[in-house]
Amino acid sequence: MLTVDAGDLLGWRSDVRRYETLMTAVSRLSYDAVGIGDNDFVDGAQFLGGEIRKHVLPVTSANVRPALPEGDLTVPPFIIVPKGALRIGVIGLATPQSFRFISPRRRSEINIADQARALQQVLAGVRKQSDLIVLLHHADMDASIEIARKFSDIDLIIGSHDQTVHKAPVREGQTLIVHTGRNGAYVGHLTLTLNKGHIDQFENRLIPLTDEIADEPIVKGVIEAYYAALRQPVEQTGLLTLDGPFQGADTCIPCHEKATSQWRETPHARAFQSLIDDNKQDHPECLGCHTTGYGQPGGYRNVQATDHLTSVQCEVCHRVAVTHLQKPQNTAGTVKKVSEGLCVTCHTPVQSPDFHYEEAIERVRH
Numbered sequence: 286m287l288t289v290d291a292g293d294l295l296g297w298r299s300d301v302r303r304y305e306t307l308m309t310a311v312s313r314l315s316y317d318a319v320g321i322g323d324n325d326f327v328d329g330a331q332f333l334g335g336e337i338r339k340h341v342l343p344v345t346s347a348n349v350r351p352a353l354p355e356g357d358l359t360v361p362p363f364i365i366v367p368k369g370a371l372r373i374g375v376i377g378l379a380t381p382q383s384f385r386f387i388s389p390r391r392r393s394e395i396n397i398a399d400q401a402r403a404l405q406q407v408l409a410g411v412r413k414q415s416d417l418i419v420l421l422h423h424a425d426m427d428a429s430i431e432i433a434r435k436f437s438d439i440d441l442i443i444g445s446h447d448q449t450v451h452k453a454p455v456r457e458g459q460t461l462i463v464h465t466g467r468n469g470a471y472v473g474h475l476t477l478t479l480n481k482g483h484i485d486q487f488e489n490r491l492i493p494l495t496d497e498i499a500d501e502p503i504v505k506g507v508i509e510a511y512y513a514a515l516r517q518p519v520e521q522t523g524l525l526t527l528d529g530p531f532q533g534a535d536t537c538i539p540c541h542e543k544a545t546s547q548w549r550e551t552p553h554a555r556a557f558q559s560l561i562d563d564n565k566q567d568h569p570e571c572l573g574c575h576t577t578g579y580g581q582p583g584g585y586r587n588v589q590a591t592d593h594l595t596s597v598q599c600e601v602c603h604r605v606a607v608t609h610l611q612k613p614q615n616t617a618g619t620v621k622k623v624s625e626g627l628c629v630t631c632h633t634p635v636q637s638p639d640f641h642y643e644e645a646i647e648r649v650r651h
């Protein structure tokens with residue numbers, strides 16, 4: 286069995302602690318080859334490079350390299366994996382388009398070469414050393430099909446990045462293409478029968494990762510330790526600065542009773558309860574939108590340390606400088622006009638597909 290990932294092990298939201306845990310878990314899974322995707326740079330090239338080195342991950346890419354201050358991280362353009370009598374050549378590749386949503390700062394830390402040229406340079410060498418050529422392609426399905434048309438040498442393309450779940454493989458000439466969709470919801474299991482070094486028959490299954498699938502004990506241990514660490518109380522600095530720490534709605538009540546009582550009737554005031562109902566109150570990927578100031582200095586950390594900052598409270602929309610609390614007439618640093626731009630940082634098309642600002646704002650104003 287060949288075990289691979291085609292890129293985007295990390296997520297779209299910066300969270301170094303979480304990804305360190307994830308990479309530790311991944312390193313226990315003994316992948317044969319791992320490609321690089323746009324999300325892998327969410328916490329920068331330096332972080333990614335450090336994790337690849339620390340865990341000695343078998344990362345391959347023919348056209349993407351993390352650019353580090355001390356010089357680019359050299360990633361092999363391909364890996365030859367021996368499996369029984371078979372030598373499998375695995376090449377990593379990504380379309381530059383798949384990096385288009387990345388921030389300019391992160392983008393500047395990535396060197397991406399032209400796909401076709403990079404592939405052209407390595408293919409002959411890979412063919413010489415292997416019986417089967419597998420491309421880990423970080424791209425949309427259409428882009429994978431295009432590569433298969435241009436490079437008929439490739440036997441199998443395993444893709445990621447496409448947000449659509451392609452249940453059936455696509456056949457393009459001699460090349461078979463599989464993509465497994467998004468958010469790690471499925472594991473793709475492909476069984477191949479070879480004839481004269483080419484794929485003759487195949488059977489592809491997308492296995493949904495539901496609770497019915499037993500946890501791998503070591504990985505489970507790594508993840509449980511991480512959640513336990515998150516639950517530890519953290520020391521609060523207690524120092525008030527212009528940027529926080531966040532105070533919580535209770536501070537505002539004495540002077541803003543009307544606004545507070547209206548806010549209490551909105552779903553924002555119950556946003557943390559929704560996480561508790563789902564038993565996801567410890568999950569960092571949910572906290573950014575269901576708490577106040579998560580990830581910011583003085584913001585929500587965990588229930589023990591900051592239980593006054595659960596749910597979407599006043600300061601999410603109004604900031605509030607400490608000088609306002611000391612001297613109420615001083616409203617400098619306190620935002621009065623709340624913009625639509627702020628709402629859609631949480632009300633994204635994914636989380637809130639029916640969000641209409643004009644209607645929604647009427648339910649928020651106090």
Ligand code: HEC
Nearest residue numbers: 532533536537540599600603605610613614616619620621
């Ligand atoms: C000690 C009383 C007091 C406290 C505590 C207080 N405020 Fe105020 N706040 C005021 C007063 C008084 C005004 C009106 C200032 C003015 O317009 O002259 C005001 C104005 C505001 C405004 C409008 C700003 C503007 O530019 O007109 C916002 C928003 C606001 N407060 C939010 C908050 C929030 C959120 C909290 C809690 C973190 C809070 N305040 C705590 C007394 C207070």
Ligand code: HEC
Nearest residue numbers: 552553555556559574575597623627628631645646648649
């Ligand atoms: C920090 C993230 C965040 C921001 C910023 C935010 N919201 Fe929300 N909003 C939420 C969450 C989370 C919920 C769901 C609460 C729940 O029920 O658990 C929600 C729910 C709502 C709902 C109720 C939706 C429904 O159908 O029941 C409305 C209306 C709403 N928000 C309007 C707004 C508006 C308008 C803004 C901007 C002024 C805004 N929100 C800013 C996170 C946010």
Ligand code: HEC
Nearest residue numbers: 559560563565570571573574630631632633636637638640
């Ligand atoms: C990008 C911001 C964001 C993230 C991340 C997020 N949510 Fe939400 N969530 C929202 C918003 C906004 C709503 C309100 C949706 C609406 O009705 O328009 C919401 C609504 C909900 C609701 C529905 C409340 C109800 O009963 O109507 C639940 C439950 C929920 N979220 C749980 C979660 C969980 C669990 C996670 C983590 C896996 C999560 N959310 C991550 C923004 C977010």
Ligand code: HEC
Nearest residue numbers: 534537541544545548597598599602621622623649650651
């Ligand atoms: C989801 C965003 C959101 C949250 C959360 C929120 N507000 Fe507001 N607040 C608004 C909006 C929108 C307005 C109207 C501003 C405008 O008209 O542009 C407003 C206006 C205000 C004003 C000024 C009212 C006036 O007439 O001058 C005060 C004071 C205020 N909010 C206090 C609070 C307090 C206190 C809380 C928490 C208990 C809170 N807000 C929570 C969005 C929010």
